[in-house]
Amino acid sequence: AQTVTQSQPEMSVQEAETVTLSCTYDTSESDYYLFWYKQPPSRQMILVIRQEAYKQQNATENRFSVNFQKAAKSFSLKISDSQLGDAAMYFCALGEGGGADGLTFGKGTHLIIQP
Amino acid sequence: GAGVSQTPSNKVTEKGKYVELRCDPISGHTALYWYRQSLGQGPEFLIYFQGTGAADDSGLPNDRFFAVRPEGSVSTLKIQRTERGDSAVYLCASSPIDRSTGELFFGEGSRLTVL
Numbered sequence: 288a289q290t291v292t293q294s295q296p297e298m299s300v301q302e303a304e305t306v307t308l309s310c311t312y313d314t315s316e317s318d319y320y321l322f323w324y325k326q327p328p329s330r331q332m333i334l335v336i337r338q339e340a341y342k343q344q345n346a347t348e349n350r351f352s353v354n355f356q357k358a359a360k361s362f363s364l365k366i367s368d369s370q371l372g373d374a375a376m377y378f379c380a381l382g383e384g385g386g387a388d389g390l391t392f393g394k395g396t397h398l399i400i401q402p
Numbered sequence: 403g404a405g406v407s408q409t410p411s412n413k414v415t416e417k418g419k420y421v422e423l424r425c426d427p428i429s430g431h432t433a434l435y436w437y438r439q440s441l442g443q444g445p446e447f448l449i450y451f452q453g454t455g456a457a458d459d460s461g462l463p464n465d466r467f468f469a470v471r472p473e474g475s476v477s478t479l480k481i482q483r484t485e486r487g488d489s490a491v492y493l494c495a496s497s498p499i500d501r502s503t504g505e506l507f508f509g510e511g512s513r514l515t516v517l
Contacts, residue, residue, distance in 0.1 A: 291444075322505075330491060331405075332445070332508040378444050389435055389461065390506065392444030 289314040291381050293393035300369045301401045307354075308364045308396045310379030319383045321355065321362045322390065326376040335377070338362065366398075374400045404428070406509035408494050414515045415484055423479040423512045427496030434477050435506060436469055437493040445493055451477060484516045 290313045300306035312321065323335040338346045338355050345353050350370075354363045366373055376397055380390040407426040415421055427434050432453055437445035447461040451471045459469070466484075471477040481488055491513045495506040 293444075320504075330493075330511040330513075332493065332495070332506070334505045337505065380444075389437075389447030389450050389458065390445075391447070392437075394442070394444050 289316075289319075289381050289383060289391045291379050291391050291393040293379055293396050295396045296394070297397040297399065299399040299401060300366075302369055302371060304369055305365060305367045306369055306398065308366075308377050308379075308398070310362045310364070310393060312360050312362060312379070312381050314360075314381060314383060316383040319381060321353075322380040322382065323351070323353070323362075323364045324378045324380060324392075325373075326378060326395070327374075332378070336364065369400050371400050371402060374398055406494055406496055406507055408492075408509035408512050410512055411510065412513045412515070414517065416517050417484060417486060419484050419516075421481045421484055421514060423481075423492050423514070425477045425479070425494030425496075425509060427475065427477070427494070428498075428507055429475075431496035431498050431507070432474070433497040433499065434471060435495045435497075436477070436479050437495065439491045439493055439511070441490070448479075448492075481514075484514075486516050489514055489516045 292311045319340045321338045324332045325335050326332050336348045350367045352365045376395045378395045379393040382390045409424045434451040436448040439445045449469050450458040454474045466482045469479045491511040493511045495508045
């Protein structure tokens with residue numbers, strides 16, 4: 288069975304600084320995908336960034352980038368130039384291309400932005 | 403509307419009652435997912451529809467939970483004989499593709515409180 292672990296229940300960062308959120312995962316599949324979703328108080332999950340496991344290059348979306356370490360099964364999210372609007376719960380998720388349906392989510396990290 | 407719509411936004415019921423939660427996915431999205439998010443946890447997969455059929459219902463916790471999608475669009479999650487442990491946010495998501503490889507588009511969820 289696949290698992291996703293987020294070991295940081297809460298992180299705090301000063302506005303304009305950089306913060307890294309950690310995620311480790313486990314899967315027996317060779318074809319899988321990793322995601323970071325943001326959940327603001329409105330409850331709607333919003334995709335931040337997506338990484339295909341077969342790609343060696345780390346995904347980047349504007350101020351958001353990942354550090355994908357396949358051998359270590361690690362998938363961390365780096366947020367540069369943090370903004371007040373980045374404050375939210377962040378969930379790491381795993382999807383298996385040939386395996387189970389649905390995504391497996393971690394427990395989340397609450398990100399606080401200090402003005 | 404353009405996004406995934408879920409109703410009701412909040413539902414309070416008494417133990418033992420029957421509840422229906424509705425999800426209206428993005429038009430044209432063939433894949434539809436239900437997740438349950440308990441307090442302080444990440445979303446947990448319940449059921450996945452591809453078109454009208456439930457392709458994977460392995461996440462439903464017991465036979466009190468049932469979901470339908472009769473015309474391949476709107477879906478209803480039905481909970482019989484509700485228990486206090488059913489209290490959670492129920493999230494619906496849709497996708498234009500049928501595997502856990504792409505982005506899921508989430509609604510804002512239905513918060514169920516069982517007294």
